[in-house]
Amino acid sequence: MNRQTRPPVPGLSGCGPYRQHAADTLTPLRQRVYESVRSAGQIPRVDVAKHLNVSPASVTLQVSDLLRNGLLQEVEAPPPPGHRGRPPVALSIRAQAGYVIGLKLSDANHTGVIIDLAGQPVADTSVTRDPCRVSPEEIVNEASDLVAHLLARADLPEGKILGVGLGLPGIVDHAEGVVNWSPILQGQGIQLAQLLTERLKLPVTIDNDANLVTLAELWFGAGRARADFAVVTIEHGVGMGLVVDHQLYRGGGGLGMELGHTKVQLDGALCRCGQRGCLEAYVADYALVREASVALDLDREKASSTGVLLDTLYEQAKAGNQAARMIFRRAGRFLALGLSNVVNLFDPPLVILAGERMRYDYLYAEDVLSAMKSLALSAGRVAPDVEI
Amino acid sequence: MNRQTRPPVPGLSGCGPYRQHAADTLTPLRQRVYESVRSAGQIPRVDVAKHLNVSPASVTLQVSDLLRNGLLQEVEAPPPPGHRGRPPVALSIRAQAGYVIGLKLSDANHTGVIIDLAGQPVADTSVTRDPCRVSPEEIVNEASDLVAHLLARADLPEGKILGVGLGLPGIVDHAEGVVNWSPILQGQGIQLAQLLTERLKLPVTIDNDANLVTLAELWFGAGRARADFAVVTIEHGVGMGLVVDHQLYRGGGGLGMELGHTKVQLDGALCRCGQRGCLEAYVADYALVREASVALDLDREKASSTGVLLDTLYEQAKAGNQAARMIFRRAGRFLALGLSNVVNLFDPPLVILAGERMRYDYLYAEDVLSAMKSLALSAGRVAPDVEI
DNA sequence: CAATTTATTTTAACTGTCAAAATAAAAATT
């Protein structure tokens, strides 16, 4: 140990972590009560109190406020059978109190939904498009068309839309609302959130699509009951999202979690990011397509969509074509490797695999298993898998 | 989007994250005041109030309590020059109020320190040992000898030792106090914290040695001023620690952060964990030794210590031996690859490289640079490096 | 020495929460 004279950090003495402004605020009880009800769907006051470890008195207080504001409502439930005393009156979210729009842009199609405050969809839409990179203005137009469509369908009272969440592939800085790079966008460092906020006159937040999938799992999926889990998405690229203590982790600088560009081979296959050996360059759609067109001698001029091409490849593999099999097999092995890295680094109790390409399941299934095994070095780990 | 009927999680309805028991507690102001003083070294009440965004009245209250308990003290400072009104009276930690013992066990030597509550060392010791795996009882003996040594040297009043922190290599479950696997310990799943607590009659916590290095950086080193950073240690193995929002992140299941066993090559070099392609198997001490003994035809029977062997290798590389150079070069490239993965996943604003082998700097330096470049895919990232 | 300036302490009030009592609404018992 080098016994240097402190302080090693200029301008600092003392010891211990140094927080600029230790802002230590507790989430207000109001919000916790509301979230507790939303989480449960229907729940009487007593149970909310138990769940939050606060007194029933406090719950009554907050709930009466929330009822007055129209955010909660009492529901008449059939009296529970075999219940002794005064029957509990269940609370639930008043779903009509507000609505949220969710948009998902990708290269081949855009989708959008309106959901109410209880998380139920009230309208959805989707359009297909030519996969190409377009200007920011064009994307704003496409997004705003999508929103117009949704609003027309839903026919909601004025001013009930609380906000818009937009997900798109690429490297997205959620906090700043900036798209650093995206396969569907021309240019770099686009202030997309701001542009769209101005256009729609609604608060807009943007996020990486893998993060959005992760949030969906956290809110509606298998991740709801888990404090920590990881999501790996495999589509046109490879993305990942991590939930730590019921919260989405976005990496130190707000970017990060770029599993797809994790290197799994020195001087390996070329990736669309320009580097070599990225995981994505072995398991993503375009990697399979690239191999398929070479190995199977498929007519590239036919220029069928990525999806069709992959389906063809899959058919051939199932039919016994060795070359096709090998392509999937290798992709599977690399995927397993990437997953084992995720497990070794994050040790998540749950790993969720998502993405349209999960259809090609039988080729992945056993390799996922081998990924599990490949991390057996630590006594005492089990990682359940869920697929969508 | 598959419109399945909810709930997808059995026994749950509603939506949103589901916390078992939302225990939402704020750290008490007392503790925050104390930590604020420790962090600053010397600081008057006014500034504590400003720093914590609380009223001066509250600070006075808490401080008077802490003064009474002997945890803080007022220091007479020379009146600041050019200061107008009533001079501030600075507060500081009363360092003698308690002491903490830190032990670091590794295969070739053990070290230990006693530090006071201000973080200043008051005694230290270190012993060399034969690298071998020993029984838990033996390790407990060695640790307890170390503690006896330290106590004898420091000559502190009775009952002033508040606790013991023990770091050792391997896979350590900090929360459970269990060593799942360690290169210096026989057996698996050893309840080391409990064994040592019983022996020393002091509270003992154990941790992975990489985590310990990370905590040291967080408390005393370059990480103090950072909310998020990563530490990568290269010694006999490769370890890593991650700090998220001023706190050490230990991975979902308490294990995790096993960067050394991250796979960087399919079917790659054999690792001591029994698998192939681990990063460790390319850049850790034993990997270099292994290559050195083959490539340089060094007499393995001479069985010089790892350190000596590596020094020899280093000398040869500097002297121009191509084989030796290549060994370092490959290690450096793989290290760069591993680091770029860390950056791509966590996006830390700071990466700290630590470990005795950092002496071999000139071989790593340029490769670290290449690692930085290799993540340039995202516009807007800079990662300063600090070495120890 | 009075006025000014800044730091700290005192005071009284305010806030959010809770324990305990009161009230409410049902089933079970007499």
Added chain:
DNA sequence: AATTTTTATTTTGACAGTTAAAATAAATTG
């Protein structure tokens, strides 16, 4: 049917932690 029991919710008064504002302290300036 009236009473008791049981459980849920509301009301009440009290308490703990925090604060704004006033008071006090300790220096410098004019």
